[in-house]
Amino acid sequence: MDFQLSTEQQALVELADKIGRNEFGPKAARWDKNHEYPYENIETMRKVGFLGMTIPRRFGGQERPLIDVLLVIEQIAKYCGVSARVVVETNMGALGSIMAYGTDEQRVLVAGRILEEGDKPAIGMTEPEAGTDLTALKTTAVKTGNHYVLNGMKHWITGATISQTHLIFARITDQDGRDQGIGGVMVDKGTPGFTFGRVEDAMGLRGIPEGELIFENCEVPAENIVVCDPKDGFKKLMNGYNAQRVGAGTVALGIAQGAHDLAIEYMMQRKAFGKQISQFQGLQWMMGEGEMKLNAARLLLYKAACNARHLPNNVMLPEMKDASIAKAFSAHAAFEVVSDALQMFGAAGYSRDLPLERMLRDVRMFQIGGGTSQAQLNMIARSIFKTKFDFKE
Numbered sequence: 001m002d003f004q005l006s007t008e009q010q011a012l013v014e015l016a017d018k019i020g021r022n023e024f025g026p027k028a029a030r031w032d033k034n035h036e037y038p039y040e041n042i043e044t045m046r047k048v049g050f051l052g053m054t055i056p057r058r059f060g061g062q063e064r065p066l067i068d069v070l071l072v073i074e075q076i077a078k079y080c081g082v083s084a085r086v087v088v089e090t091n092m093g094a095l096g097s098i099m100a101y102g103t104d105e106q107r108v109l110v111a112g113r114i115l116e117e118g119d120k121p122a123i124g125m126t127e128p129e130a131g132t133d134l135t136a137l138k139t140t141a142v143k144t145g146n147h148y149v150l151n152g153m154k155h156w157i158t159g160a161t162i163s164q165t166h167l168i169f170a171r172i173t174d175q176d177g178r179d180q181g182i183g184g185v186m187v188d189k190g191t192p193g194f195t196f197g198r199v200e201d202a203m204g205l206r207g208i209p210e211g212e213l214i215f216e217n218c219e220v221p222a223e224n225i226v227v228c229d230p231k232d233g234f235k236k237l238m239n240g241y242n243a244q245r246v247g248a249g250t251v252a253l254g255i256a257q258g259a260h261d262l263a264i265e266y267m268m269q270r271k272a273f274g275k276q277i278s279q280f281q282g283l284q285w286m287m288g289e290g291e292m293k294l295n296a297a298r299l300l301l302y303k304a305a306c307n308a309r310h311l312p313n314n315v316m317l318p319e320m321k322d323a324s325i326a327k328a329f330s331a332h333a334a335f336e337v338v339s340d341a342l343q344m345f346g347a348a349g350y351s352r353d354l355p356l357e358r359m360l361r362d363v364r365m366f367q368i369g370g371g372t373s374q375a376q377l378n379m380i381a382r383s384i385f386k387t388k389f390d391f392k393e
């Protein structure tokens with residue numbers, strides 16, 4: 001066990017921190033205020049190689065380990081949570097499942113879109129009647145000839161309207177009418193029968209649209225099936241999501257570290273009762289607690305990334321228990337750290353003139369998106385008591 005970063009990793013951290021501080025931080029309020037996707041940040045990150053870092057060399061990527069992606073995510077998230085989420089979704093999420101379980105043609109296509117066009121693949125699981133209880137999903141993909149016909153709708157899908165690639169979770173039926181369980185299908189923006197509905201007026205992370213995907217007799221070629229396995233399809237897709245959870249936890253960590261750093265700086269300037277507020281022991285203890293939480297979250301996330309199982313094509317899938325512990329802890333701790341950091345600013349922290357209120361709205365998401373904290377605790381409990389996942393729960 002070695003807690004030191006290599007020289008190369010240190011350089012990666014410094015580069016991400018520099019870009020975040022100089023370029024992304026000053027513009028972060030704009031994406032939030034205008035509900036605007038930060039295309040220019042994505043292009044900067046694409047050029048320096050922060051998108052698709054894990055993609056194998058044979059598909060044009062750098063074949064980096066998961067831990068390197070976490071290092072970048074944390075630094076970027078200190079300044080712009082939205083841009084950090086794009087690093088997650090161009091390295092994990094749909095990409096991981098396609099790299100692990102898809103075909104070479106799908107891998108080439110998706111890798112090219114990320115590396116050359118900065119596409120942020122979307123992952124469509126949640127439906128109005130199927131959130132935590134994902135097995136209740138109703139979207140269907142029925143095989144007819146050489147096509148699958150999709151019907152149904154998804155909501156709260158990150159990247160709706162801006163993503164080119166979508167990995168859609170659907171109940172698959174073969175051409176003889178037999179149920180193949182829940183599988184994954186790739187659907188491109190612009191496919192006839194695939195439209196977008198409402199875009200949410202979300203509380204935070206407003207620079208990425210969260211919206212509805214609607215499928216009405218939407219035909220995709222049979223080659224677009226990524227996972228179709230009546231026995232293990234859903235399990236594979238869920239495992240594929242573990243890396244995304246660790247990435248999401250790291251965005252929360254980065255936002256919290258950013259807020260904590262701002263508070264430290266402010267506390268050494270702001271005076272009350274004739275001294276710097278950093279000299280009040282009560283506040284020092286709050287910041288000391290924050291330091292402990294940040295360090296603990298970081299260790300859990302690094303552990304989940306470094307213990308990940310290696311699948312073909314440099315896909316590193318964290319174990320479900322590691323991922324759930326890391327995500328639930330980081331999301332909870334990060335919210336508390338940002339809230340305490342905001343407190344250090346008094347009324348100024350509550351104003352939109354400073355980034356603290358945005359950071360608090362942004363960081364709240366991670367206890368919900370990517371599986372709620374309660375869902376993570378259910379998975380942790382299952383691993384303690386060795387109970388099976390009960391689909392009807």
Ligand SMILES: Cc1cc2nc3c(=O)[nH]c(=O)nc-3n(C[C@H](O)[C@H](O)[C@H](O)COP(=O)(O)OP(=O)(O)OC[C@H]3O[C@@H](n4cnc5c(N)ncnc54)[C@H](O)[C@@H]3O)c2cc1C
Binds near residue numbers: 122372393
């Ligand atoms: C910003 C954002 C981005 C998102 N992005 C995506 C995306 O890209 N793709 C996607 O598919 N989805 C996405 N989601 C949806 C997200 O995954 C779901 O919101 C989440 O899984 C919870 O589902 P739900 O909202 O339907 O809540 P519900 O499942 O209805 O849960 C309501 C409450 O009940 C609790 N609960 C439910 N079941 C249990 C149980 N068995 N035990 C204990 N408590 C339980 C939950 O924890 C929650 O507190 C996103 C959500 C947000 C907020």
